[in-house]
Amino acid sequence: MREVCPLCGKVFPYRFLRRCCRCGRLYCRDCITFTEDGNSLCLNCARRIVSPRRLGTKYSPLSRYLTRRAPFTNRVTLTFAKIEGIIGDNLPFSASRYRHWWANTRDRTQAQAWLDVGWAVRAVDLSNRAVTFERVAGSRIKTGTKHREVTPASVKTPIRPAKPKTTRSPSKTRIARVQARLKNVKRGESSMRRHRGKFKPNSAHEKRLYRLEVKPEK
Structure with a gap:
């Protein structure tokens, strides 16, 4: 017999399956753990004990x-095991036995989730x-008090033309600073001594290096 x-x-x-002491379902050895008392516990029940849900419903x-997934695809296929991993809990037995459990009726909690x-x-x-699951074109998503329209990903939204780049003129303050710097440079150049020909005066270091300790006699 196989399960x-x-x-x-x-x-x-x-014979390779173990029964969870909390939900009562059969799991393999890789998907089950043991408590301190030695009881077997599935990973979904263990995760629910460690991090219980605080906000929303079971299928939030x-x-x-x-x-x-909505911005990337319009159709998603999920296994029951994947859904149980997403919600962190086990699906009821009717989900795997009866097709009407997945009906798109708003009077059920699981249907409201999608x-x-x-x-x-x-x-x-x-x-x-x-x-x-498949996205419904033109449906609305509840976001607090407002509603947002849902459009299929296959419908391409029109691309807005790019705005031309405008060059900003410099401010008057910046222009005044640049002019002041230019004037300071010109003043520094005019205050420097100009020497004719190829004559180059010795630097202060050279003057100090070759200075005579005794003044020559006249």
Whole structure:
């Protein structure tokens, strides 16, 4: 007898599976851990104990996941194990047995998770344990009190022409500073001594180096 691990989706013989003491489902050895008392605990239940949910519903992480995927694709196929990993909890047994659990009706909590962000279920494969979501064109996403229109990614938005670059004229203060610097440079050049021909006066270092200690007699 073989069973499918609901977390990783692999098929194992029944003797290789362990039952979670909290949710009561069978998991493989890689997807289960043990408590201090020696009881087996699946990774979803262990994560829920370590970091419990604080805000939103059970399926709020699925809404955030679909919102992040919206700019890149219009169609997403997720396995049940992937959804359980996203929400950090196990799906109910009716999700893998009955197709109407995935119906796009707002009177259900799980359906509100994908309908509120502009997605809808298009196909459900119970044999392969997978579901396909597709974006709804023209739907609205709830963002507090405002609503935002959702357009398919295939529809290209018109590209706005680039604005011509305008060169800014320098300010009067900057012009005055540049003029003052030029005047200072001219004043420094005019104050320097000019020597005719190739005569070059000795520097202060040379004068000090070759200075005679005793003045020559006249």
